[in-house]
Amino acid sequence: MANLLPDERLRSQFLFILEVEALKQVLRRTPLLDGSRRENDAEHSWQLALMAMVLAEHADEAVDLPRVLKMLLIHDIVEIDAGDTFIYDAAALTDQEAREKIAADRIFGLLPADQAEELRALWDEFEARETAEARFARAIDRLQPLLHNFFTGGGTWHTPGVTSVDVTARKSPIGASSASLWEAAQAIIAEGVARGYLKPGE
Amino acid sequence: MANLLPDERLRSQFLFILEVEALKQVLRRTPLLDGSRRENDAEHSWQLALMAMVLAEHADEAVDLPRVLKMLLIHDIVEIDAGDTFIYDAAALTDQEAREKIAADRIFGLLPADQAEELRALWDEFEARETAEARFARAIDRLQPLLHNFFTGGGTWHTPGVTSVDVTARKSPIGASSASLWEAAQAIIAEGVARGYLKPGE
Ligand SMILES: [Ca+2]
Numbered sequence: 001m002a003n004l005l006p007d008e009r010l011r012s013q014f015l016f017i018l019e020v021e022a023l024k025q026v027l028r029r030t031p032l033l034d035g036s037r038r039e040n041d042a043e044h045s046w047q048l049a050l051m052a053m054v055l056a057e058h059a060d061e062a063v064d065l066p067r068v069l070k071m072l073l074i075h076d077i078v079e080i081d082a083g084d085t086f087i088y089d090a091a092a093l094t095d096q097e098a099r100e101k102i103a104a105d106r107i108f109g110l111l112p113a114d115q116a117e118e119l120r121a122l123w124d125e126f127e128a129r130e131t132a133e134a135r136f137a138r139a140i141d142r143l144q145p146l147l148h149n150f151f152t153g154g155g156t157w158h159t160p161g162v163t164s165v166d167v168t169a170r171k172s173p174i175g176a177s178s179a180s181l182w183e184a185a186q187a188i189i190a191e192g193v194a195r196g197y198l199k200p201g202e
Numbered sequence: 203m204a205n206l207l208p209d210e211r212l213r214s215q216f217l218f219i220l221e222v223e224a225l226k227q228v229l230r231r232t233p234l235l236d237g238s239r240r241e242n243d244a245e246h247s248w249q250l251a252l253m254a255m256v257l258a259e260h261a262d263e264a265v266d267l268p269r270v271l272k273m274l275l276i277h278d279i280v281e282i283d284a285g286d287t288f289i290y291d292a293a294a295l296t297d298q299e300a301r302e303k304i305a306a307d308r309i310f311g312l313l314p315a316d317q318a319e320e321l322r323a324l325w326d327e328f329e330a331r332e333t334a335e336a337r338f339a340r341a342i343d344r345l346q347p348l349l350h351n352f353f354t355g356g357g358t359w360h361t362p363g364v365t366s367v368d369v370t371a372r373k374s375p376i377g378a379s380s381a382s383l384w385e386a387a388q389a390i391i392a393e394g395v396a397r398g399y400l401k402p403g404e
Contacts, residue, residue, distance in 0.1 A: 004393055005386055013256050014386075018353065020252065021235045024245045033223045043226045046248035050222065050275050054215050054317060066268035069275075073252050115256060151220065184207055184216075191206055 009112050016110040022080045029086055030145045031152045041076040041084065044144070048072040051140050058178045059139075061132035071126045071137045074119055078103035087170055088159050100127075129173070139177035143185060146171055150188050154197035164193050165201025211314050218312040224282045231288055231358045232347045243278040243286065246346070250274040253342050260380045261341075263334040273328045273339045276321055280305035289372055290361050302329075331375070341379035345387060348373055352390050356399035366395050367403025 005011040024042040032039055039047075049072045056065050076084075081103035085096045108120045125134050146167075149155035157167060167189055175182035192198040207213040226244040234241055241249075251274045258267050278286075283305035287298045310322045327336050348369075351357035359369060369391055377384035394400040 004389055007382070007386075010260070010382065010386060014349070017249075017253055017256060018235060018349065021249060023248075024234055024241065025236070025238075032226055033220060034227070036227075039226065040245065042248045043242065043244035046225075046244045046251070046275065047219075047223060049248070049251065049271075051219055053272060053275065053321075054219060054313070058212070066271070069251075069268070069271050070255060073248065073255065073271075111256065119255075147216070147220065180209070180212065184209075184212060187206055 012110060012112050013115070016107075019107065019110055020077050020080060023077060026076070026079045026084055028084050028145075029156045030148045031155050033148060033151055035152045039148075041079055045073055045076055048075075048137075048140050048144055051144060052137065055140065055178075055181065056136070058180045059132065059136040060178055061135075063133045063136045067122070067133045068137050068140075071122050071133060072140065074123055075126045075137065075141065077107055078123070080107060086156075088156065088162055088166065129176075132177070135173070135177040139174045139181060142171050142173050143181060146174075146185055146188060150192050150197065153195075154192070157192060157198040163199045163201035164189055167192075167198060168201070214312060214314050215317070218309075221309065221312055222279050222282060225279060228278070228281045228286055230286050230347075232350045233354045233357050235350060235353055237354050241350075243281055247275055247278055250277075250339075250342050250346055253346060254339065257342065257380075257383065258338070260382045261334065261338040262380055265335045265338045269324070269335045270339050270342075273324050273335060274342065276325055277328045277339065277343065279309055280325070282309060288358075290358070290364055290368065331378075334379070337375070337379040341376040341383060344373050344375050345383060348376075348387055348390060352394050352399065355397075356394070359394060359400040365401045365403035366391055369394075369400060370403070 001011055005014060023045070024040050026041040027038045028041060028044055030039050049069050052065065052068045052072055056063060056068070078100040082099040085092045104120060104123055108116045108123070111119065125131055126137055129135055129138055149157050171185050174185045189198065193200045203213055207216060226242050228243040229240045230243060230246055232241050251271050254267065254270045254274055258265060258270070280302040284298070284301040287294045306322060306325055310318045310325070313321065327333055328339055331337055331340055351359050373387050376387045391400065395402045
């Protein structure tokens with residue numbers, strides 16, 4: 001590619017873009033709303049960014065929306081190497097962090113150094129959940145599969161052993177960012193139990 | 203849904219989010235880079251937003267990146283109703299504008315009025331190509347399939363009758379925003395002809 005694109009900076013940027021395109025191939029457990037197939041990480045990331053645009057006013061602390069959008073656009077890129085870790089799979093969750101850090105080093109490292117640093121900092125911020133932006137981004141990331149599970153009659157809620165107590169615990173990051181979205185999420189979980197989509201917890 | 207989500211504003215926002223999820227089902231002509239299937243509009247929109255983040259420095263006029271990102275996230279939403287219009291299909295292109303305006307009225311109209319207006323204005327801005335942000339967003343929208351066609355050995359360049367002259371004309375919006383990206387695009391088109399991926403024009 002050096003002959004075709006003699007400028008090294010632009011070439012690094014193109015290589016990164018071509019590499020992360022593989023996010024379209026990383027399947028998640030969440031079904032599309034019509035139930036026809038599982039969604040992939042690329043279209044999931046688009047949907048979260050759009051949701052953040054529309055729902056930003058519900059964050060309890062004012063958020064810098066552009067930073068939320070950037071975070072959501074890159075938050076799952078590490079899964080190209082590390083795979084999607086199913087939220088109700090405790091064993092896979094144990095080494096998830098280590099696998100994802102190695103992936104972040106490799107993938108963001110394809111970019112020119114200044115951009116590698118910028119995107120890596122955004123990803124670290126998302127993972128740390130210490131800023132209002134990271135907490136809101138995480139809340140949206142938890143809200144989206146909740147909607148998909150509910151509107152497809154349960155989706156991954158039907159995983160053996162999963163109850164409304166597990167779901168409520170997994171979804172609590174929504175409450176850490178937005179009282180109004182958390183109220184809506186809890187109403188949806190309760191209605192899921194009422195409709196038999198989800199087993200009640202003890 | 204009124205019982206489940208008593209707040210009318212939040213309910214409208216959720217209805218919009220659930221409706222536009224269908225963008226994951228709108229297929230484009232462009233192949234994924236591994237050639238395994240055609241891409242859909244949702245994952246395409248994610249990729250364009252990410253490309254804009256990484257390539258913004260190449261815009262000849264400084265752009266407000268957040269506005270570019272928002273534009274790219276919503277630019278194809280009208281295709282849920284209007285479908286993807288193939289860029290080398292002259293007949294379908296003739297009524298494309300009218301079909302897309304009707305779709306924009308319906309889909310953005312699901313949102314609360316202030317947000318419907320904001321997103322519609324972004325879409326109108328993208329379509330009009332009069333601002334630096336709209337021109338850059340359009341340039342990225344033209345650059346992405348060029349990369350995919352080239353790196354899959356031709357892709358839609360193999361459409362009967364299409365030559366490098368057609369491709370260069372269709373890709374000229376890249377040059378209207380960025381001299382460096384246009385230089386790269388022209389080098390890729392020339393190399394596509396040299397490799398036999400694309401017929402030379404007269
Ligand atoms: Ca995610």
